[in-house]
Amino acid sequence: MHLIKRYIAWLWLITLLLLHSQSSLAAAALPVDEIAPGIYLHQGLDAFPDSRNRDEIANIGFVVGDRSVAVIDSGGNPQQGAALKAAVHQVTDKPIRYVVNTHVHPDHILGNQAFKEAGVVFVGHHKLAEAMAVRAPHYLATAQRDLGMALGADSVVPPTLTVTDKLDLDLGNRTLTLTAHRTAHTNNDLSIYDHKTRTLWLADLLFVEHVPTLDGSLLGWLAVLEQLAGQPAKLAIPGHGPVQHNWPQAVLPEKQYLLMLRDEIRALIKEGGSLEQALAQVGQSARGQWKLFDHYHKRNVSTAFAELEWE
Numbered sequence: 001m002h003l004i005k006r007y008i009a010w011l012w013l014i015t016l017l018l019l020h021s022q023s024s025l026a027a028a029a030l031p032v033d034e035i036a037p038g039i040y041l042h043q044g045l046d047a048f049p050d051s052r053n054r055d056e057i058a059n060i061g062f063v064v065g066d067r068s069v070a071v072i073d074s075g076g077n078p079q080q081g082a083a084l085k086a087a088v089h090q091v092t093d094k095p096i097r098y099v100v101n102t103h104v105h106p107d108h109i110l111g112n113q114a115f116k117e118a119g120v121v122f123v124g125h126h127k128l129a130e131a132m133a134v135r136a137p138h139y140l141a142t143a144q145r146d147l148g149m150a151l152g153a154d155s156v157v158p159p160t161l162t163v164t165d166k167l168d169l170d171l172g173n174r175t176l177t178l179t180a181h182r183t184a185h186t187n188n189d190l191s192i193y194d195h196k197t198r199t200l201w202l203a204d205l206l207f208v209e210h211v212p213t214l215d216g217s218l219l220g221w222l223a224v225l226e227q228l229a230g231q232p233a234k235l236a237i238p239g240h241g242p243v244q245h246n247w248p249q250a251v252l253p254e255k256q257y258l259l260m261l262r263d264e265i266r267a268l269i270k271e272g273g274s275l276e277q278a279l280a281q282v283g284q285s286a287r288g289q290w291k292l293f294d295h296y297h298k299r300n301v302s303t304a305f306a307e308l309e310w311e
């Protein structure tokens with residue numbers, strides 16, 4: 001009898017140890033804030049990607065409907081994606097039906113792998129899959145070299161549902177309208193509008209405090225902002241920086257920055273100025289107004305110069 005009791009006690013101990021090791025293997029939930037009813041956001045770090053932050057720098061999150069959940073951007077690596085997934089499961093037992101990628105940049109897409117399972121639909125701009133295919137080798141090499149992350153090709157998961165103009169996702173008593181834009185921040189930007197809370201998820205079409213980064217078209221971006229300013233949003237979610245409650249005024253600093261690039265580069269080109277002169281002069285007065293200015297500003301000038309040179 002005594003032996004049987006001891007045996008049962010041992011069994012209990014082993015079971016508890018097994019349960020503990022399993023739970024510590026599962027990803028810890030990513031911290032998220034409910035910024036509006038049913039909308040959860042993790043605000044990324046204002047930092048340049050490196051081996052410490054592992055590109056966990058973008059704002060990512062999810063929207064919960066009565067029937068299902070849409071994740072919006074999956075994070076900078078598969079572990080961050082798994083942590084975001086754990087955050088969803090902590091908040092709701094409704095299934096994740098959609099993973100929406102707002103554009104191709106790695107801090108927004110490299111968590112996709114964590115969500116890959118039956119029933120999950122990956123959604124993106126109709127140009128996203130091609131952009132992923134073109135950029136993936138570079139992104140994976142950079143992740144290995146600069147961030148110390150060995151990622152396989154399977155960490156780049158392309159969309160299975162694409163948006164050409166507009167697309168509604170029904171999450172159950174909650175509709176998200178996805179809009180595919182012309183080339184702006186990149187050539188594959190989506191914005192997402194939640195009708196229920198009048199939340200406009202702009203991702204990298206809106207930068208707050210973090211200097212905007214131009215990887216598409218300066219003139220296109222200005223045109224898209226003009227359109228989006230007409231959206232009756234109460235809440236605006238940028239790709240980097242804090243949530244904004246004053247749309248469309250919230251876009252003004254970014255718009256001023258882009259207009260400054262446009263006007264100063266146009267004036268310089270008109271005078272026969274070179275790219276070198278543009279890199280040295282354009283926009284220097286804005287240095288103190290933006291975080292990470294020295295990391296991205298000259299790249300922005302160079303991209304904008306190449307576009308405006310051929311006007």
Ligand SMILES: [Zn+2]
Pocket residue numbers: 103105185204239
């Ligand atoms: Zn981006």
